[in-house]
């Protein structure tokens with residue numbers, strides 16, 4: 115007698131420093147989430163090999179087989195062809211056929227999107243955005259990404275896709291961004307930009323406690339700048355305030371365009387709550403007077419570092435639902 119193997123949804127969120135893998139029931143109930151370090155020096159093929167081996171172990175332990183896989187990673191991506199197109203956050207992943215390789219291994223459908231779009235969906239389906247059918251998600255981490263939900267649907271656009279809030283121009287002819295354009299929000303307010311700007315001010319000779327907080331200027335991070343700002347350091351404060359100001363300019367433009375019910379802020383830099391959310395809320399509201407601003411909530415993401423993996427789950431569950439009907 116054949117016993118039917120238990121069917122599960124498998125999810126993968128590949129990030130620059132860590133990769134999350136999750137297994138969930140068909141109804142979306144999460145069975146397990148694990149994290150692996152992303153050892154970029156190994157290259158994409160070996161990293162993927164480790165991920166699928168880990169998944170195989172999880173299938174064996176739960177005596178299950180996947181029905182579908184949801185996968186997300188940093189963009190830019192070619193969604194239609196399932197390719198990873200040299201993301202700044204995954205060096206060495208050039209035209210990498212991620213979807214095809216996963217599909218070959220497990221022989222089930224694979225749904226795929228960039229990590230910020232996935233995180234938007236994760237927050238909408240499982241996080242602080244539950245029940246909020248019109249929301250904008252912005253991740254402020256080493257880079258800035260975004261995802262937009264309108265009427266309960268993720269806005270996809272064409273090509274590499276919609277929601278690239280990190281690449282809105284906030285300072286025409288401003289600093290060069292990794293995308294090749296100038297003055298993108300990402301080039302001014304991302305964690306990397308905050309660290310670079312602080313470093314630059316120290317090189318210019320400004321006095322700051324930042325110098326005593328690191329052994330090497332290269333080790334300055336946005337988190338360290340935030341700590342120095344809290345301790346009253348003038349240089350750190352200026353760098354931080356400038357980043358938050360331009361973040362409000364960029365997000366304010368999105369808010370007046372879409373009039374969302376909520377803006378959800380995620381990513382590592384957003385952990386500095388009082389230093390970020392409170393001034394950001396005030397600055398956004400100052401710039402969006404045309405709207406009934408009191409109805410727009412500025413919220414901290416609810417799933418922390420797991421927004422993306424929950425989004426991969428939501429994408430896969432949605433696909434299953436649509437192919438059922």
Ligand SMILES: [Zn+2]
Pocket residue numbers: 280281291292293294295298300301
């Ligand atoms: Zn850009």
